Amino acid sequence: MAETPRPGLRILVGAGSFADAAAALRVVAQLPNAFQAGLGGILVEEVDTLASCQIPNQRIVLVSGATSLAPTQSQMHTLLKADARAFQRSLAHTANPTGAHWVFAQDRGDLVGTALRAATGWDILVIGYRQVHKIPGKIVVLEATHHPSDAVREASNRLSKQLSADRLVFSVDQGVDRPTANQHPEGFQFKTFDDALKALTRTNAQAVLVDLTHGPIHNLDDLARLLEVARCPLLVFGMSGMNAMLEHSTHIPPPSDIAGRNGGS
Secondary structure, eight states: OOOOOOOSOEEEEEESSHHHHHHHHHHHTTSTTTTTTEEEEEEEEEHHHHHHTTSTTOEEEOTTSOEEEOOOHHHHHHHHHHHHHHHHHHHHHHHGGGTOOEEEEEEEEOHHHHHHHHTTTOSEEEEOOOOOOSSOOEEEEEEETTBOOHHHHHHHHHHHHHTTOOEEEEEEOTTOOOOOTTOOTTEEEESSHHHHHHHHHTSOEEEEEEETTTSSOOSHHHHHHHHHHHOSOEEEEOGGGGGGGOOSOOOOOOGGGSTTOSTTO
């Protein structure tokens, strides 16, 4: 007898390291029943990082701001294996309280593009980014002014309450002048996506939520820039909004398609 599909959302976490994945999973864990249908993870070996390991005496900048010699290729592969094991353990730990199925995979490429390709068929993609600020930040919604997303608003409200964090809404009007006198206190209006990014650089955020179906994200470069500026996990809704741009897919079947064959079984 086929298993009855579980209600709820299917969330895929994409990250380039376990530290980034752990930050994303801490956010996911604040949505108690949101991933009842399944939880997944993909660890992406980023090509730029791997390439730096081939340059003799290459130095990298650590999160603390200090510099250090980049690991060798052999050291990098050892680190990735350890990260993969830790990532899987954390997936199981996060999924087990709800009994959700979970699945894990690894791939190589650029983080944003590879994670989006893997997210085909999932409801939400969470792109991990390790904690930068010691003080927990705000929950930020980035949306197009005329196309707010109910799913994003609901998720952001829940996160704000669970994390006891302020919630901000950044609305991008994309060049159209509109009065701002009657804006809600938590809302900020911007004419362009770039203007919103500039404001985000001055904001301590612990999560940013966006819906690809409604905008203002229009391409992979926009999403990559958002991750770089936000410096925190991104919760990406509306996966179908990018499907036309993704010609090649590294697909992780959602847990509803692989019931009984997840990493926890």
